Amino acid sequence: MNVHDEMSDADVLRAAADALSAIPMPRAPDTAVIITTGRARRHRQVTGLSIAGTAAVTVVALFMSGVFGAISRQPAGSGSRQPSHPAHAQLTAWTVTRLADGDISIRINQFKDPAGLQSTLRADGVPASVTFASQRNQACRPYPGGTLSPGSGPPSPLRPSALLKQVFPTPYQVLGAPPGTGPARMAKAAGAPAPPPSGNRTVIVIDPSALPRNAGVELASSDAAASALLLPVVVYAGAQCTG
Amino acid sequence: MSNEEAEFTEFFQASWEPCLRVVAAVVGSPQLAEDQVAEAFAKAWMSWRKVSHHPAPRAWVVRTALNTGASWWRRRSRELPLADHDVAAPGDLANGLDVSLLTAIWRLPRRQREVIALRIFLDLDTDTIARQMKIEAGTVRMHLSRGVAALRHELTSNETTEASR
Numbered sequence: 001m002n003v004h005d006e007m008s009d010a011d012v013l014r015a016a017a018d019a020l021s022a023i024p025m026p027r028a029p030d031t032a033v034i035i036t037t038g039r040a041r042r043h044r045q046v047t048g049l050s051i052a053g054t055a056a057v058t059v060v061a062l063f064m065s066g067v068f069g070a071i072s073r074q075p076a077g078s079g080s081r082q083p084s085h086p087a088h089a090q091l092t093a094w095t096v097t098r099l100a101d102g103d104i105s106i107r108i109n110q111f112k113d114p115a116g117l118q119s120t121l122r123a124d125g126v127p128a129s130v131t132f133a134s135q136r137n138q139a140c141r142p143y144p145g146g147t148l149s150p151g152s153g154p155p156s157p158l159r160p161s162a163l164l165k166q167v168f169p170t171p172y173q174v175l176g177a178p179p180g181t182g183p184a185r186m187a188k189a190a191g192a193p194a195p196p197p198s199g200n201r202t203v204i205v206i207d208p209s210a211l212p213r214n215a216g217v218e219l220a221s222s223d224a225a226a227s228a229l230l231l232p233v234v235v236y237a238g239a240q241c242t243g
Numbered sequence: 244m245s246n247e248e249a250e251f252t253e254f255f256q257a258s259w260e261p262c263l264r265v266v267a268a269v270v271g272s273p274q275l276a277e278d279q280v281a282e283a284f285a286k287a288w289m290s291w292r293k294v295s296h297h298p299a300p301r302a303w304v305v306r307t308a309l310n311t312g313a314s315w316w317r318r319r320s321r322e323l324p325l326a327d328h329d330v331a332a333p334g335d336l337a338n339g340l341d342v343s344l345l346t347a348i349w350r351l352p353r354r355q356r357e358v359i360a361l362r363i364f365l366d367l368d369t370d371t372i373a374r375q376m377k378i379e380a381g382t383v384r385m386h387l388s389r390g391v392a393a394l395r396h397e398l399t400s401n402e403t404t405e406a407s408r
Contacts, residue, residue, distance in 0.1 A: 013391065016359060016394055017364070019345050020264060038284075038286065
């Protein structure tokens with residue numbers, strides 16, 4: 001009998017179980033958060049409403065320590081109010097902050113009330129269109145170099161242009177860095193079943209001074225029920241698009 | 244708290260970790276798995292009257308989580324592929340883990356990994372796994388057999404290597 005025969009199927013499975021069980025796993029979220037999320041979805045199903053508060057929004061995000069130590073501004077719009085349901089009561093949906101260098105930081109916990117976020121950005125001097133992807137403003141036209149362009153080779157990653165990196169230092173400058181450098185990562189915004197840890201909120205930074213004179217920004221979040229993407233792009237500014 | 248909520252809470256608390264471990268074994272990332280499993284539990288609560296009478300409710304959660312992950316992944320890869328940024332590699336894991344065996348597990352075809360994880364963490368029999376994965380029981384046995392054989396090879400190779408040092 002060789003060593004190969006000495007391990008039964010049960011032995012192999014036990015060894016696999018031991019190896020897999022040794023991996024640290026995230027702790028369970030509060031049951032109330034799960035229930036609240038499920039309830040909100042059930043309500044949306046019944047009422048036929050599309051996604052809003054509790055759908056998970058996954059975007060490219062960067063966590064920069066110290067970014068939020070800058071000048072803070074009270075955001076306007078209902079999106080910045082406390083959500084009504086208890087599980088998320090400790091979180092604002094989103095926060096817009098003007099940083100010391102004039103950049104605008106958007107921290108998103110939940111992608112809800114896009115119109116409110118849009119108004120807040122416009123009030124801060126950023127021509128903006130903020131929508132769910134399914135309701136994108138058809139009047140918005142991409143500015144040259146304002147969208148991601150396909151790269152080459154499998155899996156063909158999308159490449160941010162220089163304009164995107166300038167207008168959106170976060171996330172696009174980080175995206176443009178080679179893998180493994182900098183704090184780039186995919187992060188989950190709140191609105192997911194569990195409130196994320198502070199480092200996992202979605203942060204988008206806009207540098208308004210980098211916008212061409214006739215350009216604005218568009219943020220469109222997919223309204224998929226499970227997870228969605230939020231892609232910041234540069235568009236032509238205009239009354240019908242960015243106000 | 245209603246009886247329904249209490250029942251779900253008990254199920255959730257007892258099932259979170261085993262379901263998470265199955266999904267993590269399949270997708271290869273505890274963080275991705277966490278999102279997908281949380282999503283699946285929210286859906287389970289949405290359909291609790293149905294799920295609570297399901298013959299294998301944990302398997303329902305796992306299947307839902309994996310389906311959620313698949314659709315999420317497809318959407319993401321279509322809209323913003325970011326290879327290397329969020330998929331855990333064995334090298335990322337902390338010291339003290341059996342990296343060679345974990346690598347071998349993650350090298351298995353996904354179906355084999357899923358069958359093994361369902362067997363290990365949910366203790367499901369072949370017929371139940373077959374129903375959940377919507378495949379024939381014979382196919383489940385084949386996946387299990389091939390997966391176990393590959394892992395056995397890895398384990399015995401390691402033993403042989405260590406013995407010869």
